[in-house]
Amino acid sequence: MARENKKFVLAQRPKTDFVPGETFKLEKGPAPTADELKDGQILVESLYLSLDPAMRGWVNDARSYLPPVQIGEVMRGGTISRVLASKNPDVKEGDIVTAFIGWTEVAVVEKGNFAKAEVPEGGQLTDLLGVLGLTGMTAYTGLHRIGKPKAGETVVVSGAAGATGSVVGQIAKLRGSRVIGIAGSDDKCEWLINELGFDVALNYKKDSFKKDLAAATPDYIDVYWDNVGGEILEAALSRAKKNARFVMCGSISGYNGSKDGKGIRNLSIVVAQRIRMEGFIVFDFAEDYPLARKEIAGWLAEGKLKRKEMIVKGGLEKAEYAIKNLFEGNNTGKLLVEIKSPNEVRGAKL
Numbered sequence: 001m002a003r004e005n006k007k008f009v010l011a012q013r014p015k016t017d018f019v020p021g022e023t024f025k026l027e028k029g030p031a032p033t034a035d036e037l038k039d040g041q042i043l044v045e046s047l048y049l050s051l052d053p054a055m056r057g058w059v060n061d062a063r064s065y066l067p068p069v070q071i072g073e074v075m076r077g078g079t080i081s082r083v084l085a086s087k088n089p090d091v092k093e094g095d096i097v098t099a100f101i102g103w104t105e106v107a108v109v110e111k112g113n114f115a116k117a118e119v120p121e122g123g124q125l126t127d128l129l130g131v132l133g134l135t136g137m138t139a140y141t142g143l144h145r146i147g148k149p150k151a152g153e154t155v156v157v158s159g160a161a162g163a164t165g166s167v168v169g170q171i172a173k174l175r176g177s178r179v180i181g182i183a184g185s186d187d188k189c190e191w192l193i194n195e196l197g198f199d200v201a202l203n204y205k206k207d208s209f210k211k212d213l214a215a216a217t218p219d220y221i222d223v224y225w226d227n228v229g230g231e232i233l234e235a236a237l238s239r240a241k242k243n244a245r246f247v248m249c250g251s252i253s254g255y256n257g258s259k260d261g262k263g264i265r266n267l268s269i270v271v272a273q274r275i276r277m278e279g280f281i282v283f284d285f286a287e288d289y290p291l292a293r294k295e296i297a298g299w300l301a302e303g304k305l306k307r308k309e310m311i312v313k314g315g316l317e318k319a320e321y322a323i324k325n326l327f328e329g330n331n332t333g334k335l336l337v338e339i340k341s342p343n344e345v346r347g348a349k350l
């Protein structure tokens with residue numbers, strides 16, 4: 001008898017926040033089987049699903065860098081998966097791959113749409129969705145291609161205790177910059193300073209935040225990494241040095257719909273201070289990934305770069321609840337859902 005598969009499809013486009021039980025619909029049915037595979041394809045079962053702020057944008061019916069997820073379509077997402085059967089010479093049953101198969105337990109993956117998992121020394125399997133995956137690639141490529149921090153420069157990172165920001169700040173430190181992190185709690189700020197070696201960390205929820213930022217940037221900001229947009233971006237603009245580089249990575253404060261309806265009110269500073277603001281999508285710099293992976297893996301092995309994960313256990317059903325952690329700031333580092341523990345999988349090569 002065919003194994004049962006669970007998957008989440010988009011049921012309704014949210015107006016603001018994701019709503020568990022409404023935005024997505026759980027569908028159960030027979031899983032695809034090895035008999036269905038065509039040459040080049042593989043059959044996989046997921047172990048880990050990456051949860052990303054970008055998912056909120058993917059469900060909007062709007063022009064973006066990827067087509068919107070359609071109503072009734074499996075929710076898009078990156079996974080670490082185990083090969084159940086293969087008609088592809090590059091992998092065999094039991095191998096572990098990364099594949100963008102979405103919120104589903106079992107899937108058929110086309111040739112070219114997966115990568116065999118390689119965990120370097122100092123790394124762990126889940127890093128393939130975090131510091132050695134697109135998160136790390138985003139931090140490394142955006143920082144080097146756009147931010148270009150130099151020794152002695154002041155780099156300010158928003159969303160600093162999150163998956164991307166925590167890597168950005170550490171790389172900037174490794175390049176010799178003075179690094180200021182902005183995060184949403186005192187505990188996160190302590191982690192940034194005491195564990196990751198940031199020079200300063202500021203809690204943006206404090207009334208004194210703008211004053212604190214001014215006090216921490218007496219020579220102004222050379223590089224600003226924007227993960228959040230909104231009022232924090234405004235505050236950073238007001239502290240920009242002449243010819244500052246603003247790396248526009250994301251603006252999570254506006255993803256659920258602007259709650260206060262305000263735009264950025266001090267954009268004239270971009271002209272006055274000749275600021276270069278440049279947006280990017282991690283895929284733009286795919287040619288840099290091998291170098292990024294090599295250097296990040298080296299730093300991990302040497303203990304020069306640290307990462308944290310929040311892994312929500314309990315299977316795929318947890319994903320629609322777990323994703324809210326990103327918007328409520330409950331995660332420190334990378335947020336993942338464990339769909340199936342690798343320990344439950346006999347013969348998995350990890």
Ligand SMILES: NC(=O)c1ccc[n+]([C@@H]2O[C@H](COP(=O)([O-])OP(=O)(O)OC[C@H]3O[C@@H](n4cnc5c(N)ncnc54)[C@H](OP(=O)(O)O)[C@@H]3O)[C@@H](O)[C@H]2O)c1
Pocket residue numbers: 051052053054134135138159160161162163164165182183184185188227228232248249250251252253254280281282283325326327328329330331332333334335
């Ligand atoms: N351009 C690209 O190719 C690319 C690729 C990956 C990610 N991104 C972007 O990078 C950013 C970070 O992504 P991530 O995956 O690393 O997520 P993350 O930072 O691990 O998680 C999101 C964090 O955002 C903060 N946050 C949530 N709402 C906020 C608000 N209203 N104001 C300020 N901070 C808020 C929360 O931390 P606090 O406790 O500090 O509030 C939360 O932990 C996102 O904007 C994402 O879209 C872009």
